Amino acid sequence: MKWIGTDGECQEPSWSKEYQKRFPNAKYWLERYKYGADGYLYLYVAEYSMDRFLYRNQYFEKPDTPFERVKNHLLKVDEKTGEVSEITLPEQEKWLADERGTAVNFIPGVRRLEFAVSADGNICLTEEGESEGAIYDASGQKLSEIKWENRRSDVYSGQGFWAYVSKNHSTNRMDVKVLDEDGDNLYTIPTEVEDDGSKYLNMALGTNDDVILMVYGEGIFEAKLNEKKFRYIAGHKTDQFYCLWPDYYGLTVSSIYKGDQEDYFVGMRDMQEYSDGEVAPGDELNPWDTEWMYHYTRVEEESSPGQEAD
Numbered sequence: 290m291k292w293i294g295t296d297g298e299c300q301e302p303s304w305s306k307e308y309q310k311r312f313p314n315a316k317y318w319l320e321r322y323k324y325g326a327d328g329y330l331y332l333y334v335a336e337y338s339m340d341r342f343l344y345r346n347q348y349f350e351k352p353d354t355p356f357e358r359v360k361n362h363l364l365k366v367d368e369k370t371g372e373v374s375e376i377t378l379p380e381q382e383k384w385l386a387d388e389r390g391t392a393v394n395f396i397p398g399v400r401r402l403e404f405a406v407s408a409d410g411n412i413c414l415t416e417e418g419e420s421e422g423a424i425y426d427a428s429g430q431k432l433s434e435i436k437w438e439n440r441r442s443d444v445y446s447g448q449g450f451w452a453y454v455s456k457n458h459s460t461n462r463m464d465v466k467v468l469d470e471d472g473d474n475l476y477t478i479p480t481e482v483e484d485d486g487s488k489y490l491n492m493a494l495g496t497n498d499d500v501i502l503m504v505y506g507e508g509i510f511e512a513k514l515n516e517k518k519f520r521y522i523a524g525h526k527t528d529q530f531y532c533l534w535p536d537y538y539g540l541t542v543s544s545i546y547k548g549d550q551e552d553y554f555v556g557m558r559d560m561q562e563y564s565d566g567e568v569a570p571g572d573e574l575n576p577w578d579t580e581w582m583y584h585y586t587r588v589e590e591e592s593s594p595g596q597e598a599d
Contacts, residue, residue, distance in 0.1 A: 297467070303371035308332070308364075315340040317362075320364070325406025326446040326496065331376075332450055333404060334362040337396075346577055357383075357398030363412070376412065377429035393408055405446040407470055413451060424472065435472035447496035450514055452476065454494060456484055462490060465501065468513070478517055481507065493556070495545040503543040505523070508533055511584070523553065532557060532583045540581070552586035 302308075312334055313320075318341060321333040337344075338357045347354045363376040381399040401417035407424075413435060413463045415422030425446055435451075437444065441463065443452035444552045451468045457479070465478040482505050492505035501515040507522020515598070521527075525534045533555070544556035558581070 290389070290554060303368055304330075304366045304373050307371060307373040310364075311364075311375075315342050320401065321404075323404070323406075326448055326498075327406055329406070329411050330366040330368055331404065331406055331431050332362075332366060334364065336360040336362060338398070356396065357399070358396050359361075359398055361399055361402050363402070363404060364557060372442040376427065378414070379423075379425065379429060381416070381429070385496045403443050404452060407446050407451075408448050409470075409560070411430065413446070414442065421457045429434040435468070438466060438474075441490055442492075442494055444500075447501065447514065449498045452494060452496065452501050454490060455494065463490075463492065465503065465512075467501070476515075476517055478512055478519060480505075481521065489541065491541055493542045493544050495547065497547040500547070502547055502553075504533065504542050504546045506533060506542075509545065509553055509555070527587070530583075530585050548586075550586065552584065553585045555585070557581045559582060 308319075309316075311342055312582070316337050318335045318337065320335050321330050325331055336359050338355065338359050344354060344356050348356075357553075361378055361381070363378055364373070365376055381402075383399055385442050390524050396576065403415045403417055403421050403422075405413045405415070406444060410427045411432065412424055412425045412427070414425060415435075415437070421434065423434050426432055437453055437455070439455040439458070440453055441456050444451055444453045446452075449470055451470070451472070453466055455464045455466045455477075456462075457464045461484050462477070463480050463482040463484065465480060467475045467478065469475055478501070479501065480492070485491065492503060494501035494506075501512045501514070501519075502514075503510045503519055504587060505522075508520040508526065508528075508530065510519035512519045523530050525531045533542070540557040540559060542555060543558045546554040548554065
């Protein structure tokens with residue numbers, strides 16, 4: 290795993306050697322990285338019953354080859370020291386394969402986990418696609434349960450709040466729901482993002498301290514905690530940030546981060562509509578994959594936004 294810096298040089302993360310020591314092969318799949326509101330980097334790793342590359346090759350010859358997701362891992366990383374520690378996760382019930390063996394777009398075993406970490410280190414866990422989750426402390430002790438109304442996105446954590454995208458069935462648009470750290474609803478921020486019937490969300494959220502970030506085809510927006518309307522920051526209409534243009538080279542937004550110098554990093558991915566039966570489980574499209582990372586800063590107004598590989 291390597292990051293590509295602004296000078297084009299490949300740089301090994303400080304935690305790379307420890308990560309490879311813990312997870313030496315493709316049985317372990319880094320499926321998401323995410324910053325907690327506590328400032329630490331968190332890595333979500335799914336462990337499978339066999340090497341996913343080997344399974345992909347065997348699947349086409351023998352589709353009923355046994356294959357399952359056996360365990361989920363969540364790592365806390367101190368990027369300054371390279372120290373890596375594993376978070377204790379609760380036990381999960383397993384999904385069983387049906388009589389056909391492993392079905393397309395269905396992997397038996399434990400389900401994927403979606404996570405967010407609060408400023409005090411509490412962890413919100415939700416099984417992928419579910420509308421209910423729970424909050425745990427760093428030792429794995431369950432503190433409370435939490436519900437997500439009409440949830441359409443992952444959950445994000447800021448200083449004193451959780452945020453996620455919810456579909457408004459009255460307007461057929463997306464709202465951003467903001468909850469306090471106990472999971473109680475605080476307020477809703479409406480957006481102009483319409484539900485076009487796609488199974489993928491055409492927007493992304495992020496957080497930075499007490500700020501909620503939103504990006505979609507019209508640009509980058511911000512709203513501070515307790516602000517009930519997003520403010521326009523940048524986009525193709527005013528800042529020549531053309532990669533945000535809808536359907537730009539078939540890309541759609543997947544993530545947004547804000548740096549320390551009023552700069553923004555927008556993850557873009559090539560998202561195509563695949564029907565069941567077109568993708569083998571060992572070769573499934575990961576909805577969390579980010580293929581390109583675009584960098585925009587208002588400081589460098591004379592230069593066009595550059596493209597960097599993630």
